Amino acid sequence: MKSAEDVRTENLEAIIRDMAGGSVAELARITGKDPTLISRWRSKNPKTRKVMSHQTAREMEKALKLPMNWMDQDHTATALPDAVPVVAYHPEEPLEDGEIEIPAINVLVGAGNCIHTEPVREERRFRYSTEWLQRYGLRPDKLIRHKVRGTSMEPFISDGSWITVEMGTTQIVDGNVYLLRYGSQISVKFLFRRYDGGLIIRSFNPSEPDVVVPIQDLEHIEVLGRVVESTNMLIKPVK
Structure with missing residues (x-):
């Protein structure tokens, strides 16, 4: 060292x-x-x-x-061996061969209790290689980026992180992370099926209790998509 x-x-x-x-x-x-x-x-x-x-x-x-x-x-x-350097690009630069762009939606999604969507004051576009999409079986037309606000998923997904969501993938696999609408809230949570057909909404932060949704209340839950990636910033903006 x-x-x-x-x-x-x-x-x-x-x-x-x-x-x-x-x-x-x-x-x-x-x-x-x-x-x-x-x-x-x-x-x-x-x-x-x-x-x-x-x-x-x-x-x-x-x-x-x-x-x-x-x-x-x-x-x-x-x-370091196998390290890939970061390459900066201007927003007006054309895409290279084998690249696609994923749009970023201008709302924050919650990773906490009673957090509602709000505008994001940050313009971002995210470039990905088509090879990366093919490796994970993802379609670019289904992918959207959202910014996360809240600490209930920390440190797995930090406050201020960007997440990539595969919209329309709503089949629940226990332990996967989903973007969901619960009443007027849009949140990012782990989902688990209950033995009786209900649902458990779980945060990563152990200080946040599970939310148990009985089967009769599932009509109030809408799974919007599966979270396939998160990008955590470990420093604060300098300006």
Whole structure:
């Protein structure tokens, strides 16, 4: 495992390469740091090398408009075997061969008690390869993305996550996750069949009790689709 010092040094090299055009002098100009000091952070000679402090790392992040603690995170994960790099794209870019887009519905769906739908103030489109769809037997015309609000499914599905729903897949398989309408609420829950024909609506969060729906009340439940994927964000937006 890399030390914090090694990680900061690697990130410093990446910053010089990608944000300062390979120039220590340019990085010194951007950050206000002494170029000699920057060179000492990079030095491989233990006699001249200086360790970048925690405070300095935070100052560098602020000057470079990087997220807090960015300097302390290993950003070389794509060098691991079989890792696939993330590729950014502009919304107006045409789809590549073998890609499809799945629309995102502009409502939040609940993962909690008494949570109603509300508009999503975020525009997203999600690209998938046709090979991925074929592997899981999914049809693109049945897939919709929704954003989740609530904590009852955490940490399995976090508050703010996006989920992919296979709309129209309503046959209940015990333990699968579904998008369902219960009265005026739209929720994301595990579903289980009861021995008497009723239904158990279950959250992942153990603090949330099961909801038991007797068979005579099933008319108030509408299963909208099966959740086939979730995307959890582990950080907050920076702007």
